[in-house]
Amino acid sequence: MKDWICFFISAFFAVIGMSAFLFAAVGVFRFDHVLYRMHASALADTVGVACLTIAAVVYIGADFVSLKELAVLLLMTLSSPVSTHLLAEIEYTMGNCKKESRRAEDLGGDEK
Amino acid sequence: MKIRDNIKKWLAYDYDLDSAPVMPDPVEPDVEAPDISFWRSLRRRGAHRALYYVAAVICSIILASTLILTVSGMPRYGEDAEFMDTVTYEYLAHGMEYTGAVNIVSGIILEYRAFDTLGESFVLFCAVTCVLVLLRIDDGKDDVSLPCHDLTGDVILSRTMRALIPFIFIFGIYVLLNGHLSPGGGFSGGAVLGAGIILLSSAYGEQTSGKFVTERTFRIVTTSALLFYCIGKSYTFYTGANGLHSFIGNGTPGNILSAGLILPLNVAVGLVVACTMYGIYRMFKERRF
Amino acid sequence: MTPELTEAIKISLLVLLIVAAVAASVMKKLVPALIVFTSFSLIMALVWILLESPDLAITEAAVGAGVSGVLFYMALRRMGQMKKSFIEKDGADGSEKGENDENDRPDENGEDGEHDEDQR
Structure with missing residues (x-):
């Protein structure tokens, strides 16, 4: 009985994680602008990795491998938002997203 | 001189790959000017590019087939003991006692x-x-x-x-x-x-x-x-x-x-x-x- | 993990490897080709793990996916391949050139500019 509960919990989390990866992949392909694509890929980095790691930990049980999985989750949480932040900062300061963000406001205004 | 100028431009972030000097368009040889040899007229007509493509495809096919034939002659991944030569056997059998490394x-x-x-x-x-x-x-x-955004x-x-x-x-x-x-x-x-x-x-x-x-x-x-x-x-x-x-x-x-x-x-x-x-x-x- | 599942994963990873290698060679823009090259190194590291050689997996992950991509990016920057993304800001923002993000496809800027001019 306990095995069935563990299996269903890990299957539930695995399905959520994989669907997050699917949505992130479709989003990265279909969006036009850089910041939209980054927003879509951040979904994969946070929700996808967290749910898949929890599914693996629940399935394996109390073993030394589970500690390594949690360490992987910690390092991913620590490093991937930093890189996304740096890319977004460069794009916002130096790129043409100011054109993109003001395009809806000033149709026919001066180009900036 | 041109090469040195190009290198200086490259070091000063000025080199634009798209405006690099390209080869001039192939000039059609005149019929009345026979002082160019046949091979030079071929090069002017751009025949060397077609030759390059053909040679590249042939070399890739030769290299790929040689590698695939060599790999297919090696033992399958995971098999042991009957294909090993003496050197491999020596490494695996006596390696740890000779070198001391696990x-x-x-x-x-x-x-x-x-x-x-x-x-x-x-x-x-x-x-x-x-x-x-x-x-x-x-x-x-x-x-x-x-000039770029300083992320330091x-x-x-x-x-x-x-x-x-x-x-x-x-x-x-x-x-x-x-x-x-x-x-x-x-x-x-x-x-x-x-x-x-x-x-x-x-x-x-x-x-x-x-x-x-x-x-x-x-x-x-x-x-x-x-x-x-x-x-x-x-x-x-x-x-x-x-x-x-x-x-x-x-x-x-x-x-x-x-x-x-x-x-x-x-x-x-x-x-x-x-x-x-x-x-x-x-x-x-x-x-x- | 049944042996068939391991074989299927191995074969699909190898097919992805070939696709990435061909794509990195025939792409016209160099910055996306660099990104595909980095993904090639990542898939190679996974293949090394499946072939049970962890030495090569660690080295491939550290060198190919980490350092090699950074050095290629530095070389491309020196060659002016980032120049296509340069925009010139006018006096209100300060007259300096800026460097665009490497994630952006370099032909996006041209399309955005055309949109603006059409709407004016």
Whole structure:
């Protein structure tokens, strides 16, 4: 009985994680602008990795491998938002997203 | 003259790949001018490009078929014992008692085939020396850097990397020191250490990483590591070839201080690799250490 | 993990490897080709793990996916391949050139500019 509960919990989390990866992949392909694509890929980095790691930990049980999985989750949480932040900062300061963000406001205004 | 101008433009971030000089359009030869030979008229008509494409496809097909035929003649992955020749059998059967290393791969590349690993370290050293020769600014002038957003003092980056960089360095040193006991060794540990130093210099600026990796440090570390490799391994070669007793024993397999000279040689190779990675990065970024 | 599942994963990873190698060679823009090259190194590291050689997996992950991509990016920057993304800001923002993000496809800027001019 306990095995069935563990299996269903890990299957539930695995399905959520994989669907997050699917949505992130479709989003990265279909969006036009850089910041939209980054927003879509951040979904994969946070929700996808967290749910898949929890599914693996629940399935394996109390073993030394589970500690390594949690360490992987910690390092991913620590490093991937930093890189996304740096890319977004460069794009916002130096790129043409100011054109993109003001395009809806000033149709026919001066180009900036 | 043109080549030198192009190189100067490349070093000053002025070189535009799209406006590079292209070959002129092929000129059709006049019928009344027979003073060009047949082969030169072919080149003017652009026949050498078609020849290049045909030769490229033929060479790719020959190379791919040769490699596939060679691999298909090798034993299947996972089979053993009937295809092994004597050298492989010797390595696997007596490797651990001869070298003292639990990791047979480290034992092979640093004990049986130590000469080849020395050559690889020399190749790395040669690469970073060539980059230094080509790109270094000597006479006090500043490099024309691309104006870009300076991410050095970024708050999020520095605060987060403060927690992460010590673990990267510890992991690199662990992989380096455990070359003879677990997967790893000189090249892997050196690559991780080099990546860690690159991250440190990106996050905290050149002043912080210039405190412990300067040009003098780089020179001393690489040359002394290679010299130590040469001298140490020559001693072992000499005593092994003449049957003398060397004072570097093998120890018990499984200890950290075992396997003869494999641990110090791993450290030497790892230091060379780390300095190479960081040196090439600095040369490309700022053209000075 | 049944042996068939391992074989299927191995074969699909190798097919992805070939696709990435061909794509990195025939792409016209160099910056996306660099990104595909980095993904090639990542897939190669996974293949090394499946072939049970962890030494090569660690080295490939550290060198190919980490340091090699950074050095290629530095070389491309020196060659002016980032120049296509340069925009010139006018006096209100300060007259300096800026460098665009490497994630952006370099032909996006041209399309955005055309949109603006059409709407004016």
